[in-house]
Amino acid sequence: MVPLDNYLVLSAIIFSIGVYGVLARRSAVLILMSVELMLNAVSLNFVAFAAYLDPNRVAGAIFAIFVITVAAAEVGLALAIVIRLFRNRATANVDEAASLKW
């Protein structure tokens, strides 16, 4: 059986890639994809802990399913915003959508 540490390290790596992507990318679509990565890293943690601590209790797995559901809804909403942004500005670069400031 794969030890728990491996899952956690993998999860941390995926999460860090996600954080890097959110901070470094300029394209709104890529940022959204990075956010998905972070969410999946968290889900992985949930499932791993659930399997290792008590296989009979499925709370962790249910959390993961919830996260996937919420992520789907969030992406649906966010992509709609990106499409509106693209329609208005002909770009998906978030640096150019900076009019909401002082």
Next chain:
Amino acid sequence: MGAEQAWLLAAVPAGMFVVLALFGRLLPRKGDFLGVLAIGTAFVLFFFVLHDFLHVGESNWPVVRDIKWSDIGSFHLRMGIVVDQITIVMFAVITTVALMVNVFSIGYMKGEPRYWWFFAVLQLFAASMLMLVMADNLLLLYISWELVGVCSFLLIGFYWEKRSATEAAKKAFITTRVGDVGLLIGIILLYKATGTFNIREIIDHAKSGDIGSTYLFVSMCFVFLGAMGKSAQVPFHVWLPDAMEGPTPVSALIHAATMVVAGVYLTARMLPVFEVAHGTTLIITIVGLVTALLTGFMALAQTDIKKVLAYSTVGQLGFMFVALGCGRPDAAMFHLMTHAFFKALLFLGSGSVILGTHHNQEMGKLGGLWKKMPVTGTTFLVGSLALAGVVPLAGFWSKDEILAATQTWSGGWVTILLGFAAIMTAFYSTRLFIRTFLGKPLDQQVYDHTHESPAVMTLPLVFLAILAAVAGLVVFNGVGRALGFPGGITEFVFLEEPERYHIVWSLAGGSVVLAVVGIFFGAWMYWGGSLVRSTRAAEFQPRLYEMIQRKFYFDELYQGMIDRVVLGFSFVVSWFDRYVVNDTGVDGSAQMTGYSGFLLKHLQTGKVPNYAMGIALGVVALAAAGLVVRG
């Protein structure tokens, strides 16, 4: 209807005040008859109370009603009313004078603006004054005390279109306030020492000696400060002459007969405590004596007839305080009563003159009015003679009693000084009468238009003149018994050990001589309306005359003190308020908020990655902090 319903005396006028204040404007005749009706009811009720009181018999502290106001923990507040001898005398004075003044006002105030409001406030005044004299505890007394002060303020400033009237109202209110604060401090001090507001209990505590003597002395001095303010004793006397700005019936009711004697009443009520607090009776005597002398001088040089009467009032109140200082509340209350009658008469008489001459109250424009105003002139003569202390008018008996009382102070200096004040009293009342009613008219135009006042004004004058003539006779035991009292007024009022009145012939003779000397000098100087002699007298010592005429520079002194001390202090305070509180505190914090917003707004760039970086760094920082805290 008995003495336990005495509260009705105050309740009826108080209710009428509400009615008149709300609906007076709409009523026929603007509701003046309702005012007279309310006071008249109180006047009639007084006789029921008196009848009941005389038949209940002797009782040391006849509390007739006791109402629980509040019970909070160990704090019990009870308010009761009491009807004893002093209260009975005050009832008699207040209801009689108030009724006469109300009737007189119908004529005097005719056609004035705010006619209904005048009668409404008169009702409120009568109610609070009656409440004041039947309060059995200092708290209720203080409440009524302030109500009376408010009424005085409202009525002095009745003609508020006139700047001098508003100034006088403010002056009266603020000057008495200085004393009132003292009274409040005194009441609080007494409450701290005894745990009660009840006057009887405070007297018992003081007599049993469980209040420290210095503590008692200080608190009673504060209480007396209140009495001095209300009764316009030196150095608080400055407000009363200015209070003559009010309508003349008000001067008669409030600033001569009733309100200003509240201080005398308070001191008489608390006299057993004053007597225990060593030294306070001497202070009372000296204050009264100084007042009687100084205001006697001041009255000599006044030319406004109401001002003369005002200073005379202050002086006569000084006489009463001297009697109280001598431990003779009976003499003080007796003089209070007779003075109320003849001074109300004199003030109403001067009101009649003012109305008859179309608002002339300067002696320089009057003179020779007797022929034009026979009723006013005759009654005024009775009042003047009573004030001068001519036998057998009321003022003689009471002034004689006070002079007899002063003999408790050894050395006779009080008697001599007070006798001198009595001569001056006789002198200025003679001067007032002669210059107004005798001699040649000084202003022919004024004289030609003078007319006698209507009956609604002269009838109260006649009634008061009769009282001023005969009220003094109640000093005799026979007269007192014939009226149903246990004896003469001195025996009736004296709270501790009743003393039978006996006339001291040498003193009575002396006091007649004083009156005659004063009248003679007054007549010699002013007879026939010639001012030659008085002018010569004034030129004899011009600086002294100027000092008297300027009222010993009290007003200038106070004005100077206000200019330097009060305004100087106000300048510092206003500077602090403007530059520290306003500019630094209020405006400063607003500017600080604006400036920090100006600086911090640059953080809001509108770029999503910046915010994301902020969130990430924040999480890292929180995680680091959590690690550090947990160790």
